Amino acid sequence: MAGISKFSYRDMQNPLFLHPSDNLLSISVTKLQGSEDFRSWKRSIEIQLCAKRKLGFVDGTIKRSTDDVVEASQWDTCNNMIWKQLEKRFSLIDGSRKYKLTKDLFSLKQNGSTITEYFTALSALWEEIESMHILPTISNVTEEMTKFLMAIESMREESKLFQFLNGLDDCYAPQRSQILMFSPLPSVERACSVIQQEENQRDVLSIGQEMEMSVMFSK
Structure with missing residues (x-):
């Protein structure tokens, strides 16, 4: 259909790819009660970030390109979006x-x-x-x-x-x-x-x- 963008499977598997529906505010986790449930709470967040292929921006495994200007720019966009959205999502801390x-x-x-x-x-x-x-x-x-x-x-x-x-x-x-x-x-x-x-x-x-x-x- 005209006017509808199509994304390839390869595009969607790239962690630098941002789908229009990507929104980290949609992460659904139970409210953190304290140190006793922190590990399960943390694991829940990690699983959901991994499903969005964005966990690497948080744990540092997805590195910023030093020789590709376009990829570096894409990395900056993803990285900024993730940290800003996480800050909004968990600003109650x-x-x-x-x-x-x-x-x-x-x-x-x-x-x-x-x-x-x-x-x-x-x-x-x-x-x-x-x-x-x-x-x-x-x-x-x-x-x-x-x-x-x-x-x-x-x-x-x-x-x-x-x-x-x-x-x-x-x-x-x-x-x-x-x-x-x-x-x-x-x-x-x-x-x-x-x-x-x-x-x-x-x-x-x-x-x-x-x-x-x-x-x-x-x-």
């Missing part, structure tokens, strides 16, 4: 939400829970807080910029380590002191592994002592 999450993070303590439970709770808060920090895309990464980003990442990981160690129960104070003496400092995942090993050894010793007491009283 404001300072008060960030404040609450940060407050929850710094007040979170182990309080007798297992190391796995404690670390999982921390990780959920870290992940949600980081998702709120939308950083600009860097199209020209220099060696100096790479070193700068690595330094920022190192400070971020160090902060996570200190938060994890700070919230541990006092019974792990010797292990905490030992970890802080490492040079360089270990990752928070490595520190968690060390504490988990100590937790497991204590569990084994506790079971052994209980069995000895049971045998003693059965005589």
Whole structure:
């Protein structure tokens, strides 16, 4: 029919292609309740962006062309549209939400829970807080910029380590002191592994002592 544009299958599979019906405000996800449902909420958004072939603009896997002016222009158009629409769609995430999450993070303590439970709770808060920090895309990464980003990442990981160690129960104070003496400092995942090993050894010793007491009283 005259006047109706036709798009090829190849066109529609290209992530740089924008169909007239493309509208990220149409993303349908349940309202985020907090850190406890953040991962499922995030996964729902990722699936819907993937269906629109636009997830790569968010996770950085779709790169801006450096040798094709037309493709670079198409990339700019798609990238700007996606981030502007996402900002409108999720603009309810404001300072008060960030404040609450940060407050929850710094007040979170182990309080007798297992190391796995404690670390999982921390990780959920870290992940949600980081998702709120939308950083600009860097199209020209220099060696100096790479070193700068690595330094920022190192400070971020160090902060996570200190938060994890700070919230541990006092019974792990010797292990905490030992970890802080490492040079360089270990990752928070490595520190968690060390504490988990100590937790497991204590569990084994506790079971052994209980069995000895049971045998003693059965005589």
